[in-house]
Amino acid sequence: MNDEVLIVEDLEKIYSGGVHAVRGVSFKVKKGESVAIIGSSGSGKSTVLRCINRLIEPTNGIIKLNGEIINNPLADVNDIRSKIGMVFQSFELFSHLKVLENITLGLKHVRGMNKEDAEKIALEVLARVDMLDRIEAYPGNLSGGQKQRVAIARSLAMHPEVILFDEPTSALDPELIGSVLQTIRGLADEGMTMVIVTHEINFAKDVADRIIYMDKGIIAEEGPSEIIEKPKTDRLKEFLSAMDEE
Amino acid sequence: MFPKEKRISAWKKIPESSRILIIASIIVIIFLTPNLAEGYESTWNEININSNNDYNAAIIDSNGNAWVFGDDGIIIQGEKLANWSIVDSPTIKDILTADSNENLIVAAGSDGVVIYKEILSNEWINIDIDNQTRINSVSINNFDEIVIVTDLGGIKIFKNNEWLEINSLTSENLLDITFENGRGLISGSSGLILGSEDNGLTWEIRETPEIIATSEIISIDYYKTNRAYAITSDGTILKSTQESLTTTVGYSWAVKEIESENYSTSINVNLTSLDVLSTTKILLTGQDGFVALSKDGGNIVTPQLLPEGSKNQTINDIAMETAFRGIIVGDDGKIFYTENGGEDEPVGFEIIDLSDFNEFVDFTKDNLWEGLKSTVKIVIFGILLGFFLGIILAMCKTAPTTLKQMIESDLEKTLTLFWLVIPISIFSIKQSGIGLGIFTFLSIIFISILVNHYINKNKTETEGFLGVVIPEHHRNKIIKILGLSLLIGIPISGELKVNGGAELIYSALVDFHDFKLGSNTPKLSSQLGYIFAPIGNPSAFFGLIIGIALTYLGVLFVSTDGSFSKKKIYAGKLILLISIWTIILTELFVGFELNKFDLNINNLMKFSLFLGLGFFLTRRITPELFRKKAKLNDFNISIEPWSLRPLNSMATLYTDFFRNTPLLVQFMFIHFGIQLGKHIQNIGVDFTSDLAIISSYLGPLDSLFSPMIDYINESLFGPGKRSYLSAIFALGLNSAAYQCETIRGAIAAIPSGQMEAGRSIGLTYMGTMRLIILPQAIRICIPPLGNEMVNLVLNSSLASVIAYTELTRQGKLVVAITFQIFWTWGMVMIAYFVVTWTLAILLRRLEEKTRIPGLGISGGS
């Protein structure tokens, strides 16, 4: 089916230290679908995301974007990455550049746009994340929530096929989480394809079309968001009750 | 308060490109400004005696009296170089040559005339050899015997009151003779030089350069016994130094390339006489009033002025009492006297009233200002060079490129490098020198990257390199073949081949073995001299290093199984241990001749030291050995040969070298040792003359460009710029090593997420470096780099040792003239302080300006 944007098959990752972080993970993401990955700390969620845009090289397995295998050593990583957005837990805004410049950088230097076109797109995406009023600010002068929204805008600007979120709210104060989740929800409604690693169970239930529960490097349970209410496996049950206690 | 934007608007309003242009042109102007032109005046004073005879020879005797000899036998005495008078002469024949030592004064000339006088007596004694021989030169040997030379190979020695013929082995005309400490030199026509080691009784022919084979060597002179110089009548300077412990000065001769004459070997003047004042200072005279001084053994020959009105007479001889005081004599009764080594003086020079600080400052400020400018020049270029090199090195050091990556994902590129780029570059180095080799290297890399880019322009998936893709199932084979070629080399054609690692190591070891260092004893310690082998044969040393690298890669590639992971060396620790003990035991036992072996305290100490060291190392390397039940497998060493980062290793080699040797020694090694300044100057001169040729095709534009080219040539690569160029490079290369470490630290301080974020929007590694990592890193390292720059200013004072006239050296010169030590050094110190302090303040401002709002802690604002 060609409406499957992202296909991960038998993904395996062994770090050079010998840690077997991911042991055979397979899943598919359809166009416009948002998939949430949940799981306890160290279960390999981040590793899966990083393998998808090849920030780290998978040890085994196949990753396809729009039907093209992207993890052979000869593929053009830079081109692939520009089609896959990534939002980090720690924002990773370019602190020496103003908000607007943070967003135009990729457009100018990867897409080769001129300044005017790049700024037009930048303003568009900044409007989508509700950050138009701070375009001249430096990241250091923004709140955490604002930073994360700018980071989301930065990946949106590249018109990616899919955006990967790695715990976008874990580094935020509780009162700031709302605005970021709001933004992501908005993107889901607009039909953006997304893979979201999160610890916000309720948010995952709310936004995600499908939920993947990872444990010790494998997918322990997978299904529509209802699995949160009615977990089938004991492991997920345990995990959910542990999360509730927090 | 204005908002910040308004305050800096004027400068910011200028478009960025123009701003860069302005800064660049300021730098160029500083770079190229020549030192102020100065007026000079002659320090030769004419001495007038009522005679118009041509004076041909002059000497100053051991009492400090001058004697001038000339046509018609005229003899003039200059008592203490002050009271000049014509004295009675025993002859009316033309006197052409003269010599003196502690006891004798002798003169000789045409028609066989030879006269001499004992210093203490007033009487000249006539010992003519005959009535027709023209005597070209006369000299006195160690036994007070007079030796003369004539045309057609004639040498005669006045021994036991009679003239003795000496066999000269030649029939060339002999033109000059000189003795020093029993050794003699004779020069003659057809580039002939004879040498004698026995006070002139026997002579042998010495080797001279081909280039002067048809020239007349008109004058030859020793300086003590460690230098000798000679000149030809057509303006060439020859020099001889002691080449080894077993030969003496005068055995081998080299023609000087004269820097001030555009590296020609001739100064294009008909020379007449030469006097060597010190090992490097020589005075030359010639036709048409030519007097010239060289203070660096002939590199730079500067013509000196004679007083107005007496500029055109041929000068025939020089007689110097000291390096500064003496006379020159010439045609038409000219005698000139100097107390300044004949060197021109800047106009206005006078000994001033040193007790007056006002006048002192007035007098010295020009010198110090010149020095300050010179300091600033080398500092600016040192900083720039150091900064750019430093960034490149820092990027090499942080580059993640591993061997694994080069082979696994960039195999095609690596193959291009080893099988195409390097062989072609080596080929062109062998054919036409280093410069073109490097140029070829860079241009092939550039071209192949361009071609590759073009081939892959419209492809979504880039594959391989230059359109070549090595299929998966062949890759291992290809890697093995690559390894093999690194080990044994690549034949190009016939004799020409690119050497493999094995061969490079072998031939380097053979070359080193030829030194036979420490061959007198089998003890290892006596072969410690081998740590100097790199200097003994630099090319063999580089061959060795490259050979080791190639062998490493070769063995690795040949033995690959396609996994590029860790390797185990079985029992590796034991092998290491055995080698260490072999060395220790050889050192302790093989070296001792058994009959001399006794248990004195020295030997005991040595024994305990070495054994102690051995056990210490054993403990450190193989602690397992002391455990019970150690298995052989415990001694395996596991290495990760594929994780080697070649760029990092090369950069580390560079920085380690420069950070672990003193800057002062680097200065001397770079300037005197490898003569970097000279080489750059040569390249620069070649380059600008090529530019001039190109410019000459430009028609009307030529008149615009050629003065500019001339100006650059003159002010950058002109005579006397060698120490300038060397100083810039010594400072820059050294500073690069330190700046590299600072920048590397700053790069490491940027969170790794920034690199990931850059890569995740599709930027390349280099793109992320340039746009994201470096801009932030540089901001972090402004304070430490500022320290480094201040250090560089202070270090620049070391450039005075290579005779670059910067502030410190100007200080030395001022002290030499005025003897005002306190004032001078105090003023120099203040000058340095002002420069570095200004720099520090500017850097502080820069730090504030570039500070990223909301980032880091700063002391309020």
Ligand SMILES: Nc1ncnc2c1ncn2[C@@H]1O[C@H](COP(=O)(O)OP(=O)(O)OP(=O)(O)O)[C@@H](O)[C@H]1O
């Ligand atoms: N660079 C690395 N080198 C070695 N091991 C690593 C590396 N990164 C992660 N690991 C290990 O891999 C395992 C999975 O890590 P990963 O970061 O994917 O977990 P996670 O599910 O994202 O956890 P968290 O919820 O805490 O972010 C962990 O055991 C971790 O220690």
Ligand SMILES: [Mg+2]
């Ligand atoms: Mg994680």
